[in-house]
Amino acid sequence: MKVLLPGNVDLSDLALPSTAAGFTYAVDQPVPDEHADAEVLVVWGNPEWQLRDAAARLKGLRWVQTLAAGPDVVLAAGFPAQVVVTSGRGLHDVTVTEHTLALVLAAARRLNLLIRAQIGHRWAGELGGNQPVRDQSFRTLRDAHVVIWGFGSIAATLAPILTALGARVTGVARTAGTRHGVTVVTEADFPTVLPTTDVLISILPAAPSTRHAFDAEVAALLPAHAWFVNVGRGATVDEAALLAAIRAGRLAGAALDVTETEPLPPGSPLWDEPNVILSPHAAGGRPIGAPALILENLAALEEGRPLRNVVER
Numbered sequence: 001m002k003v004l005l006p007g008n009v010d011l012s013d014l015a016l017p018s019t020a021a022g023f024t025y026a027v028d029q030p031v032p033d034e035h036a037d038a039e040v041l042v043v044w045g046n047p048e049w050q051l052r053d054a055a056a057r058l059k060g061l062r063w064v065q066t067l068a069a070g071p072d073v074v075l076a077a078g079f080p081a082q083v084v085v086t087s088g089r090g091l092h093d094v095t096v097t098e099h100t101l102a103l104v105l106a107a108a109r110r111l112n113l114l115i116r117a118q119i120g121h122r123w124a125g126e127l128g129g130n131q132p133v134r135d136q137s138f139r140t141l142r143d144a145h146v147v148i149w150g151f152g153s154i155a156a157t158l159a160p161i162l163t164a165l166g167a168r169v170t171g172v173a174r175t176a177g178t179r180h181g182v183t184v185v186t187e188a189d190f191p192t193v194l195p196t197t198d199v200l201i202s203i204l205p206a207a208p209s210t211r212h213a214f215d216a217e218v219a220a221l222l223p224a225h226a227w228f229v230n231v232g233r234g235a236t237v238d239e240a241a242l243l244a245a246i247r248a249g250r251l252a253g254a255a256l257d258v259t260e261t262e263p264l265p266p267g268s269p270l271w272d273e274p275n276v277i278l279s280p281h282a283a284g285g286r287p288i289g290a291p292a293l294i295l296e297n298l299a300a301l302e303e304g305r306p307l308r309n310v311v312e313r
């Protein structure tokens with residue numbers, strides 16, 4: 001079985017079985033004609049045009065494994081329905097958790113304002129020294145109500161750390177229940193959950209059902225002191241509605257690792273908003289455990305068993 005491996009990620013630990021022949025390809029080039037007979041394509045950071053080209057030319061393809069947790073770019077490429085697509089769900093749990101914590105704590109401790117003050121050589125005394133133990137603004141995770149919207153693999157790693165720091169965590173997903181000790185509700189319960197939320201963290205995938213999920217209505221249900229943190233996908237946020245809520249003082253701020261257009265255009269008003277923290281889709285980016293996932297799914301494919309992380313489509 002011919003397996004095409006992306007050249008932009010270290011897969012030197014991947015010991016393919018004797019039944020498979022691995023070939024490394026450049027993700028920013030069309031797959032060479034000599035490899036158009038591949039049955040397996042492993043994907044990491046391939047541009048959309050490259051995937052569309054592969055979808056059209058690799059006629060014998062059986063399985064596409066993306067190392068990204070979000071399969072949206074692969075799904076948009078148009079691979080035929082019989083090609084199994086699996087995601088890198090689980091490979092980014094730790095790094096995205098770290099980045100989310102960094103954004104949440106930056107918001108709580110107002111690093112956005114502190115860095116602005118530092119650049120101006122100004123001692124921001126209003127943000128230091130004696131502070132009230134409790135006030136109406138979001139300043140600490142202790143006793144904060146943190147809502148994680150998209151309570152999947154990453155949330156399972158993030159939630160216990162937030163809890164350990166004293167937060168009360170609620171999850172939002174498509175089905176309700178208790179997951180990893182956390183109460184998970186559906187979006188139907190937003191009207192009861194959002195008004196008591198201090199931080200809304202979105203880890204939603206990009207899908208037709210999640211497009212502009214964060215909109216003016218959601219913003220209006222949040223208290224004015226709440227922060228919104230997005231490490232999922234930019235397409236899930238109506239950025240105009242978000243910015244309007246922040247500018248009107250109806251929302252304290254937003255920390256965004258992902259935006260609707262990436263890279264964020266230089267003219268975007270998000271850049272200059274003091275209470276917007278931006279990072280350049282930097283939360284994941286380092287798939288951890290990719291060789292084990294590839295080997296597990298390769299064995300499953302060869303033996304006719306179900307693969308891990310199959311994407312519904």
Ligand SMILES: NC(=O)c1ccc[n+]([C@@H]2O[C@H](COP(=O)([O-])OP(=O)(O)OC[C@H]3O[C@@H](n4cnc5c(N)ncnc54)[C@H](OP(=O)(O)O)[C@@H]3O)[C@@H](O)[C@H]2O)c1
Pocket residue numbers: 069070071089090092096149150151152153154155172173174175187203204205206207209210231232233257258281282283284285
């Ligand atoms: N910023 C980055 O660098 C970075 C890195 C990795 C991942 N991501 C993003 O994070 C996303 C989540 O990753 P994950 O590994 O945690 O995925 P996951 O395990 O598949 O979790 C996704 C969660 O979203 C929920 N969900 C899906 N559609 C929903 C909807 N319409 N309304 C409410 N909840 C919905 C799912 O609910 P159910 O459990 O009920 O199905 C599930 O809990 C990825 O798809 C990707 O877009 C970003």
